[in-house]
Amino acid sequence: MEHAGGVRSGLLGTLAMCIAGLAACGHAGDRATDTQAARTPVPAPRVTLSADDRELWVRGPPNHSAVPALVYRSVAPEDFARQMVLLDHAGYETITLETFVRFVKREDVSLPPRPLLLTFDGGRRDSWTRTDAILRELSFNAVLFIDVGRVEQGDPDYLTWEELSRLQTSNRWNVQLQSGTGHRQIQYGPSPDDVGPFYAYRGSEEVLGGWRERVFSDITYGEEQLAGHVQGYRPLAFAPPYGNYGQAGTNDRHIPRQLLDRLLVSFQVVFTQDRSGFASPGSANPLGRIEITRDVTEAELHTLLTPAA
Known part of the structure; x- marks a missing residue:
């Protein structure tokens, strides 16, 4: 037993x-x-426009004198979907980065009645999952500037190389470079507050030649990673972290000119946020973008776009 x-x-x-x-x-x-x-795009939120919405965002006349460029970072799906539907109702249509570059270079290019360039910075996963469905629904396209270092480290909040390659070949997204490993701050002085953007400042003990070697090699690293991992990647534009290549703050007056010259060797357009967000034929680099944060209301967005109306 x-x-x-x-x-x-x-x-x-x-x-x-x-x-x-x-x-x-x-x-x-x-x-x-x-x-x-x-890691899967959420369905496009259903958007219903009120009579007041339709009146404010009435379709405007054609305008090819300037193209507005918008930049997003983190978005709420419902807010973003509403903004895109409002833009569509007002007659805006996105253009590709290639078309935008040709427009700025005064080349012969076919534009929709009210062209718009849509961009996202950083390469966060939610930049894709929270926006892709509504972009597809409206036949909109966008540019995605990538923090290569976060992708290479496998940060779960960022897109993977495989995902970025799929985005690039979808013809709805154009993957471009924001930084190699340079989307961070560096110490440039003895005080704990003496920190500044990696690309825009010399380090504490760094001479200009050392800055140049560090920054230029980081940009080259980013280019090589995108070329090696993202099928169909073609370098066209660069958007420095914090919108700063030295023009918005630096500890060496030589940095802005030298860095801009280096960037224009590889890229035809450099974007910041401290200039007009409307590009015209012949506009000189750097070009501006209109930053759309979560705090920007729909009425404010309409006002920000008014100069292009």
Whole structure:
């Protein structure tokens, strides 16, 4: 009897282990499903425009004198979808980065009645998952400037190389460079507050030649990573982190000119946020963008776009 009891006890223990294992597998499966869902574009939110919306965002006349460029970073799906639907109702149509560059270079190019360039900075995963469905629905396209270092490190909040390659070949997204590993601050003085953008400042013990070697090699690294990982990548534009290549703050007056000259060797357009967000034929680099944060209301967005109306 003791032997039979031991067998029963062993069987019960084995059964308990199996059940626990199945539960663990179930939780692992749930986590995998959650992760996959987090990396999948959310459905486009349903947007209904009121009579007041339609009146304010009435379709404007054609305008080819200047093209506004918008830049987003982090977006709420509902707010972004509403803004895109309002832009569509007003007659705006996105143009590709290639078309934008040709327009600025005074080349012969076909434009929609009210052209618009749409951009995102950083390469965060939610820049894609929270926007792709509404862009597809409206036949809009966008440019995505990438923090290569975060992608290469496998940061889960950022897109992967495989995802970026899919975006590039979708013809809805154009992947461009924002930084190699330079989307961060560096120490340039003895005080804890003496920090500035990696590209725009010399380090504490750094001479100009050392700055040049550090920054130029980081940009080259970013270019090489995009060329090696993103199918169809073509360098056209660069958007420095913090919108600063030295013109908005530096500790060496030589940096802005030298860095801009280096960037224009590889890229035809350099974007910042401290200039007009409207580009005209013949506009000189750097070009500006209109920054759309979560705090920008729909009425404010309309006002920001008014000069192009």
